[in-house]
Amino acid sequence: MAIPRFWRETPSRYNLFASKCGNCGEVHFPPRSVCPSCHRKSIGRMKSIKLCGSGKILSYSVVHDAPEDFEMQKPYIIAIIEMKDGVRLTAPIIDCDECDIDIGLEVEASFRKLGQEGKAGVIHYGYKFRPLNTTPPEK
């Protein structure tokens, strides 16, 4: 993936920046330039806000067949998270055993490495989620 393509999205991937409609107050993640509820009335009125960073698991899967970039991480957990702000997003779950994960589990965002452009390329960072109120296991 070209560097600018990732760089453009860093505000939302690093800091969970979302958009809030200036007309109806609805929050969207990733940010949108048009509110799906207000359409034209929202254009130019979308504000940038930061999500609170925690939510709970709506559904999840343990991935065993992974694309090349994720080969070293498998098996890993991917989940759809319902954020406290009302939006949903898809993210990996870390610092959590397969047997401890469940629908409804409370999780919080954590800033992590997402991937790398080849062996010597640029490293991409962004959010992953971990169970709330737990410290990562000691190495």
Add this chain to the structure above:
Amino acid sequence: MRDVAIIGIGETEFGELWNKSFREIGIEAGFKAIEDAGITSQQIDALYIGNMSAGKFIEQEHVAPLVADYSGLADMHLPAVRVEAAGASGGVALATGYMAVASGMYNIVIVGGAEKMTDVGDTQALQILSATADQEWESVFGATFPSLYAMMARRHMHVYGTTRENLAAVAVKNHRNGSLNPNAQYRREISMEMVLNAPPVATPLGMFDCAPLSDGGAAVVLCPMDRAKKFTDTPIQILGSGIATDTLALHNRRDICTMDATVIAGKRALHQAKRTPKDVKVAEVHDNFTIAEIMAVEDLRFFEKGKGGAATEEGLTALNGEVSVNTSGGLKARGQPVGATGVAQAIEIVRQLRGEADKRQVDDATTGLIHNVGGTGATAVVHILERGD
């Protein structure tokens, strides 16, 4: 708007076709359809080809003129258009061809679909399929295509009590149907135990919950209903055609256990056809994963929401059940050459309505339905077919 009929069908074998190139696959399907319709190439007015990702699978874009060219039609300078809607490419190509004939713009239209998936490795193919999800907000984080359907399955199990066995019953049934289809990629029955004990792909889905990677092509010939009798004694009329779309990313859907695009496309097609779900006797639905068929039979309103899994395990969707679903073997057993799927589904329903489905013939096949999905449900397209004689 004019009534439209399918007057010819043709398909290649589905599977790992090492000795056939993309262009050979496209031509073979097209010529079989032309022969079945009893038309000559010179009568063709336009060509629509469903293809998802030739650019990534064989590094070839611009495939519609390619197929027209190698079919020997370059001198006719035909309008030839590629249609892309991920897994729904074939179905949307059919809808596009239908509109072209219904509008009066063209009389004889070929709708084809083709995909050549085995010229890349399995891992790369998985990555290409995952590109039909949201690349920036799903795939980048490691969500694979199977894992997105797995999350629908997990939630469906959580909310409606759908069981692992319910899911497995879809694969068992479709392999049983596939064993009766000489064109299917897998013509062997499998047991419930085999499905349950297969290696995991993305939990709760295992290997036998997923449709395979395939090469293959399919084509149908369309013409106005009032001319169809000149070509065939058994024209099959397209009574309804509905396309619907939804958010690209699964997490943005209203409900991840319902494909709203399927619900709406189904309602649109049935409304136009003046039919109800109860009228449908035979259906080809999009079972790229076992959970997808369970959600489809619910969202198309054959069964109440949440009851699709139990209905499948009870045999209500088996051959000559309440509604015979995926008599061809579905994507699971017939194979899933992505762009060809929607057209291959139409071919199976045409065979059923003509009474040419041999060992898998449904007894009272009067009204048929085709349901084709793109991505995780960002596109759905539904057609209703009946005999027009």
